[in-house]
Amino acid sequence: MRRVLRGLDVPLLVATVLLVAFGLVALASAAVPLGGPWAYVRTRLVHLALAAGAMVAAALVDYRRLAGLSLVLYAGMLVLLVAVLLFGVTRLGAQRWIPLGPLGGFQPSELAKIVIILTLARSLSTPNLPSTLPRLLPLLGHVGLPVVLILRQPDVGSAMVLVAIMLGMLFLAGVRLRLLAGLGGLGLMAAPFLWSVLRDYQRQRLLVFLDPGIDPLGAGYALNQAKIAVGSGQVWGKGVFAGTQNLLRFIPEQHTDFIFTVIGEEMGFVGGVLLLLLFMVWVWRALRIAYTAADRLGMLIAGGIATMTVFHVFVNMGMTVGLMPITGIPLPFISYGGSSLLTMGVATGLLLGVGARRRKILL
């Protein structure tokens, strides 16, 4: 406890708190047309308390001991992923939630991100890294199994996050670039197969991303309205609680995946830049913790978390401004959603823990 407090990464904590505060304002505004500003904030505060507890716990527990539980964590994750397919609640056409009474539901796919980071970090922290494609296969299977289960829900966004985490961690672990390139080639070859696995609405989203003009009242609707919202914010925004696109409900899922449209519309370019700066500080601290980590395991955990966060931010914000196809993944700390916030709480706690147990040289 004392050790953790003494080695506390204050900038990371400050960035986290500011991001959470930012998210609360945006959520309050997004909730106005959905039942009043407090409609979601109340539950959000409960989620925050849980996430804060998880963060403290994750920081106090030694990450090495946590990684030692790899097998248990991985098995637990698989059980939950299967359970959600069997007993999960279906919302918005996907079976992603395990019901938890008043807290809403729990998304095992969120937890899977942390488990994959911890278990991959452990596998990759051994000195002898896989140097050929066949040797990489066990790792691919390790990530592929939850990916397939998550795709069954279907939740393409979360599956993509796992793949991104894997690629980022392989890179940071020092796997030969040629091997990574081979992996990329393999992915390209699998693309037609992936296309055939996609559901109609997912294909439509990809086509709309390539040409937003097609079907402006159907699949292109969300994208068009999101862009109008963000663009119409101009430099200073329309003011909090004053975004017409938000208040008149032109944006679907404005409090979860599309919450950045509320920030863009109501706080303008200035708000967007502020948000991006906070994320940059957060990622910078994560990378710094990876750099100063006492061991490869700590470095890889921090690097995995950085990968996950960068991917989330880029894909989520990218989709609201038309840089990326529409995929349902949340904006860390900002989007409404308890599981996502819990994941980010654990991630922040892990970072703080790794940071507090950094290399002695720097002490």
Added chain:
Amino acid sequence: MPSERTSRLAAFAVVSVLLFVMLLGRLWQMQVLQGNRFRQLSEENRLRDLRMPAPRGILYDRKGRPLVTNRAAFTVSLLPMELRRPKLVLPRLAAILDMPLAEIQLRLEQARLRPFEPVRLLRDAPKRVVAMVEENRLDLPGVIIEVEPVRHYLYGSLAAHALGYLGEIDAAELASPAWEGYRMGDLIGKGGVERTYDRELRGHDGRLRVEVDARGRALGILGRDPAHPGKSLVLTIDLDIQRAAEAALGEMAGAVVVLDARSGEVLAIASHPAFDPNAFAAGISPRAWARLATDRGLPLLSRAVDSTYEPGSVFKVVTAAAALARGTATRATRVTCNGIFRLGGWVFRDLKVHGTVDFVEGVAQSCNVFFWTLGTRTGGDAMAEMARALGLGERTGIDLPSESPGLIPDSAWKQRTQGEPWYPGDDANMAIGQGWVNVTPLQVARMIAAVGNGGTLVRPHLVRRVLGADGGPSRSIPVPPAGSVAFRPDVLATLQEALAAVVERGTGRGVAIPGLKVAGKTGSAENPRGQPHAWFAAYAPAGDPRVAVAVLVEHGRRGGLVAAPIAKAVLQAAFGPGAVPQAREGVP
């Protein structure tokens, strides 16, 4: 190992920063560079302009009795912006409206540029359809029911050709400068007064600008531009006379025109077969339209103004006037009729042997030999000149969207079109209104009015006053006479005496009404299409005529027997018990 860690972390950091910079650049582009455009789009998003249709002006008869009004009706419309899953919704809607899917898609396509405005699909929807749309509201996103006024012609086909009918503006009209300011889907007059006075009648549609949410639910009113109702018109038509004319015409194909002989006001204008303009009021179905357009009775044709006929013996008014004016005949001229008229090697045969007739008897008995004699003496060009002076062979200028000029031939015309000189035989033919002479019933009514009123060529018109909208000041429409004929008093006196004799003791005896002095001329016009057309043209009271009437019955054979009784019925309606002679009173 640490160096590997450093370089990979550094590369990772660089990639992360690049990704963040990409997002930043995109935000700069959208919010700073294109912000204005997106701001405008977001404004348009939340606005919707709802139509508040202006009721069209009412048409009254000259005594203030409404002829055409409006009734409230339901219109099924589609809001393109709110249409979801068109592949599912449109076929469903087509089935409910009993309308081809392609037609709905076409209308949507045409309205592509205005996704916030309702596209009308079915005007005057039956109650059953409205109920079905309401019941299936949830399955028909974007489909709305609007209340719109629909034109109501109180007396059905009465005066249909003069009143006109409505239809949606077509592409050619939209492109024409005459219809500037009109928009796709507007209902406009397609005929009659409805068309001529469309700009007065239609008023201004109002707009209600409301703020809507993404589902199109109105949240509040942002602006209001009230509808300005169209101006109402007081027509010159007298409902009683119009009804009498149509009743007298019955099922016979033909036309009746009744004018105020001094002002040119049209008291009645009938054409049969007719159509019911109510069928067009809410947009006519293609099938019903095809039935009307291909009907061999030509119900859409206004026989009073758009169709021309050989005038036959009613043209003898012109021949007589020309002969008197030229001095080729006088009151004292006598001609012996033994039923045969020889001209060069040709023999013209009359129907009857009239014996020796003077001028008045010649007109009264409509003796062809008499008029052949007059015609060959006077010459075609002189007759043509008099015909034109009396307004034949040219448009009268009536306030209707279309009118046929008819034709008065002369030697120059014949040389130009036939490549032949004018022969004496042409004089003879023209003298009895045959040959190439073609006139409209309206022209004949105006001609007889000019003879009766002493030479004023009136301009027929259908509108007396334009009433101000919302009780505002009304204004009359100034109508200058079209011209005048400088008759010598003796010519006029002889002519009028002869026309009075037609009714007193001649071919027009059938019109005689006790207590009313009627003067006129019968006609039976040979034509290449079948039996002769029956004509009768008259004015009354002779001496100070207030009413002029022309009756044409297609293939009615005998003017005196078929057309004259119709004129009598009309005159009885105009002058009979209870009918106040229509001077300039009776404005509502």
